[in-house]
Amino acid sequence: MSRLLSILFIGALIGCSGRSESNSSTMQNERPWGGLKVQQVGIPIEQANQVVVLLHGYGASGSDLVPLADGLQGDKRTFVFPAGPIPLDSGGVAWATSEDEVRSSEQALIGLVQHIQKMRPEAEIAVGGFSQGATMSSLLTDKGLPIKHLLLFSPGLLVESFSAASGDGPKVMIAHGTDDDVLAYSDAEKLKELLISAGYVVNWKPFEGGHSILIETLNEAKAQLDKSSQDP
Numbered sequence: 153m154s155r156l157l158s159i160l161f162i163g164a165l166i167g168c169s170g171r172s173e174s175n176s177s178t179m180q181n182e183r184p185w186g187g188l189k190v191q192q193v194g195i196p197i198e199q200a201n202q203v204v205v206l207l208h209g210y211g212a213s214g215s216d217l218v219p220l221a222d223g224l225q226g227d228k229r230t231f232v233f234p235a236g237p238i239p240l241d242s243g244g245v246a247w248a249t250s251e252d253e254v255r256s257s258e259q260a261l262i263g264l265v266q267h268i269q270k271m272r273p274e275a276e277i278a279v280g281g282f283s284q285g286a287t288m289s290s291l292l293t294d295k296g297l298p299i300k301h302l303l304l305f306s307p308g309l310l311v312e313s314f315s316a317a318s319g320d321g322p323k324v325m326i327a328h329g330t331d332d333d334v335l336a337y338s339d340a341e342k343l344k345e346l347l348i349s350a351g352y353v354v355n356w357k358p359f360e361g362g363h364s365i366l367i368e369t370l371n372e373a374k375a376q377l378d379k380s381s382q383d384p
Contacts, residue, residue, distance in 0.1 A: 210284040
């Protein structure tokens, strides 16, 4: 169990907990989609071989990352875009603005993944996102969930350690701009090192630029998903 870390997401997260224990028997996890509002794009989940869940950043709308589905399209691949549960005065939504909300959203995301698994047990599940969405996704790394890939675009750091990787642990892609002035590049480097130290396979993709998702980064994520879908 890691100690409490403090991180500032340009007003998004202050003093957020690095780890929390999951409890699959909680009422929240029994609710469809973990109790989150979602937008599903592509073929029905019941027909998919891969389900890609993408989480938006702080202050965005639940549909903010929907255009990424065009760049990540693949055979028998479908997409789920959940909306953060915390409404903001700006009109957007967030995954958390406090430690308790981090824990609550983490449980909701666990429930969402479990719901997808029940809907389509045969499908691979990938989870990821941008900025705060990527940071929240990283919390699912060692929760024993059926996640094949984590796609982390410009994540922050909320943990100091991960449990040792099991044989079916997710393969993690991390892409982060060296000139990011929103979430520190050094935090992404730290996240990479923590994952490698715990035995996870990390596809590390730094790039020259700021807080963004490049076409090249999206292509790398698609290549990782494509390779997995073609493996015997």
